[in-house]
Each structure stands twice: as C-alpha cells, then as structure tokens.
Amino acid sequence: MLLDLLLALGLLLSTASQLRPTGLPVGPGELFLVTWVFLMLGREAARLGPPMTRPLAVLLIFWAVFAVAQSSGTMAGYVIGDVHDRDLFLHSVKAYVLLAIVSCLIVVGPDAGAHLHRMAWLVVSLGAGFLVLQIASGFGVIGISGVDPWYWERFRGWSSNANQLALLCVVLALLSLHLAELAPRAGGKVAALACGIVPVYVGRLSMSDSFALVLAFSVPVYLALKLRSWTRPGRSTVRSAFAWIVILAIPAGVIAAAPLVNAIAEEAVDTARFVARGNEADTERSASIRFGIWAAAIDRGLESAMLGLGPGPHLKNPFQIDMGPLSEEAQENPNNPKQSHLPNFEAHNTLLDLFTQSGLIGLLSVAGLGAVVLAGTWNARLDGLTILMIGLAVFSSFHFIVRHPIVWFAIAMCLVAGSTARQSSPRIES
Numbered sequence: 001m002l003l004d005l006l007l008a009l010g011l012l013l014s015t016a017s018q019l020r021p022t023g024l025p026v027g028p029g030e031l032f033l034v035t036w037v038f039l040m041l042g043r044e045a046a047r048l049g050p051p052m053t054r055p056l057a058v059l060l061i062f063w064a065v066f067a068v069a070q071s072s073g074t075m076a077g078y079v080i081g082d083v084h085d086r087d088l089f090l091h092s093v094k095a096y097v098l099l100a101i102v103s104c105l106i107v108v109g110p111d112a113g114a115h116l117h118r119m120a121w122l123v124v125s126l127g128a129g130f131l132v133l134q135i136a137s138g139f140g141v142i143g144i145s146g147v148d149p150w151y152w153e154r155f156r157g158w159s160s161n162a163n164q165l166a167l168l169c170v171v172l173a174l175l176s177l178h179l180a181e182l183a184p185r186a187g188g189k190v191a192a193l194a195c196g197i198v199p200v201y202v203g204r205l206s207m208s209d210s211f212a213l214v215l216a217f218s219v220p221v222y223l224a225l226k227l228r229s230w231t232r233p234g235r236s237t238v239r240s241a242f243a244w245i246v247i248l249a250i251p252a253g254v255i256a257a258a259p260l261v262n263a264i265a266e267e268a269v270d271t272a273r274f275v276a277r278g279n280e281a282d283t284e285r286s287a288s289i290r291f292g293i294w295a296a297a298i299d300r301g302l303e304s305a306m307l308g309l310g311p312g313p314h315l316k317n318p319f320q321i322d323m324g325p326l327s328e329e330a331q332e333n334p335n336n337p338k339q340s341h342l343p344n345f346e347a348h349n350t351l352l353d354l355f356t357q358s359g360l361i362g363l364l365s366v367a368g369l370g371a372v373v374l375a376g377t378w379n380a381r382l383d384g385l386t387i388l389m390i391g392l393a394v395f396s397s398f399h400f401i402v403r404h405p406i407v408w409f410a411i412a413m414c415l416v417a418g419s420t421a422r423q424s425s426p427r428i429e430s
Helices: 002-013 028-046 054-079 086-106 112-138 162-182 186-205 209-230 238-275 280-303 350-379 383-396 405-429
Strands: none
Touching: 002 028, 002 112, 002 405, 028 086, 054 086, 054 350, 054 405, 086 405, 112 162, 112 186, 112 405, 162 186, 162 209, 162 383, 162 405, 186 209, 209 383, 280 350, 350 383, 350 405, 383 405
C-alpha cells in the first residue's frame, strides 16, 4: 500500500510545478517517483527480477528503439554542427530515463492487471481530492505560499501553466469513465462518475481548447464504441435492440437536424473566438505562430536526414514572439520561452517534436506503441480505455505530452488491461 501511495502521489504531483522550490528542477512529485523507483528496484532485486510479461516486453522493446533513435539524433546533430541548449538537453535525457524506468516498473508482476485497476481507483480518488484543494486555493478558501492558481482568467492550480493541469484532467476524467464502466455495482459506478466530474469541471476552468476538443471528440466516439459493444454478433438483448433502434434513427436525426447546421456553425465560431482568449488579431497571430513552428519542425527534421537532433527543443523563437506579443496578456504568458540565441522552442505537437529529436525512427516507435496499445483495448472492447488513448492522441496534437508521468501510467494501464483481456478471452467466450 505504501508503494501504491508513493506512485499515486508522484503521478499527481508531477504536474504541480508551482510546488517546486524556487530554482530547483524537481519538486514533491519527482521526489515521490524517485523514492518509489528505488523501493521497487530493491523489491524486484530481492525477487531476482520480474517475470517477463507481454506488457513488459513491449515497453522494453519500445524504450530500446527510442533510445537508439535519440542517440542517433544526437550524433546526427553533432555531425551537422547543431547548436542546442545543454541544460535543456540534459533535462530531457533525465526525464526520459526516469519515465522509462517508471513505465516498465508499473507493469511488472503477473497480477499487474488487478493491481493497476486498484491503482487506477487510488489515482482517480486522490486526484479528485487534489483538484478540490486546488479549486479551494483558486477561490481563496485556502492559501499556499508561492502558488498563484490563476493566469489571468485561466485556472492553472498548482501547475505552472493551464495546459499541464488540463492534461491531468483529461487522464483523470477518462480513467474515471473506464472505472465506472467496469464497476460491478451501482455504488462503484456512481463513485467513479463523481470522481470524474471534478476533473471535467477543473479542465473547463483551465480554458484549454485542447481539453474542450478532447471532450467534444470523446463523447460521440464513446457512444459509437458502446453501440459496437452492445450490437456485437451473438447478443440478442433489450440493450442490443435499443442500440439498433438508435442506429436506425441516426439518418432521420441527421435529416431533422439539417436546418440547425448554420446555427451550430455560428456557435462553433463564437466558441473558437472565446477559447482563443484574445481579439481577432491575437487569434490570427496564434494560428500563424503554430503553423510556422510546425513547418519549422518539419524542416529541422528533414535537415537532419530524418535522424533527429537529439533530446531537447531545437526550434528558434518565432519572429512574432521576438518582435513582442500584441496583447499584454500574451506578453506575460509563462509558456513563452525566454529569448535566447540558442533554440529553446518546441513544436507543441508530440509527433513533430519527436521528429525533430529522434527523427523518423522515434516518431514511428511512439506511433507503433500507440497502435499496439489501442489495438489491445479495441479488441478487448474496453471502451473507456480506448477513449483514453484517443483522447491523449487528440491532446498530443497540440502539446508535447510524452514527458509527463501521468501519460505513461495511462499507457501502461491500457497496455496491461488489453493484454490481460487477450489472455483470458478464451475463458470468457466459452
């Protein structure tokens, strides 16, 4: 139980970067994770090593390929004379090493499936509690020295920026959906959904457009997945019949809703302007910056012959930022990197950032791991976990998320659950 608590605290507090002592790159979350790693390594050493399971083998292969890709990128960068920030390079190296160890240790053990299910309940319940405390801090009920839970109108809690908090909320909300789906009793379903309401509320307070996009995308896809599960061959139940009625009613519903298309489009435009958190000039400028850095990331990846340039950021500040933001709010944005002669800007897109770091090999390794995990949850009809992976993929289109421990807990959870269902499927079908 102590090990589980240490891991849960490490995962949840790793995004609480405002709790880090001033000037230090680590905080309570990282300390909890490192403590858990040392205790787990000692336990596994006493057991003469963990048994080789399919999830562990998949992660070991992935991290081996990923390490080769990052090393190749580092050598390619050296050959072409790439100049990078040494501190950011070392920071990324340390982060990847820690994440590789943590993700592999999470899946060890023959009973990893049941253990991770219990861990998910612990993470979701503790996460909801921590988010409530952050809400209380944000509305002045409690105060924490050195923590500013708001960045203008955006809620960021204990994180340094609102997007970190939004990513945590994505994982907690969709993981709660999975737990509610599998809970055998009504009480468990209600408890899981109650825990899921808190991250949804906090995620909306963060005003993250990526979080809103994940929610908007997840709801219809989840309903489609449930219809697939309820109407699979060999099932003839009232629920299946209802599902078929819904399927047959969809064309009629689309025809009936056609007159509302224009109104919905206008509302979408208003929503897009709202989440842009700025005037029209700021919105256009933000889009220009994003497309510009994506193009720059592709160019940098091609410049290295698609081998990458090694860990760390490799893009120069967009000239729009160097010239100065239009609005006072954007000028004080803590997400903007410091102006420097060294490249310290990221593409804010996971695949493109990996393309600049580890080239085509690194990009394909992460995409391949995601495909393996998603195939496992899809075949096992674990709709909540399938939506979790899809939600992370959507969020990763606008942020670099592979350095966050909570993401690797979600990946490990999905990988183990899919493998466990695969092993037990003959017994279930019989």
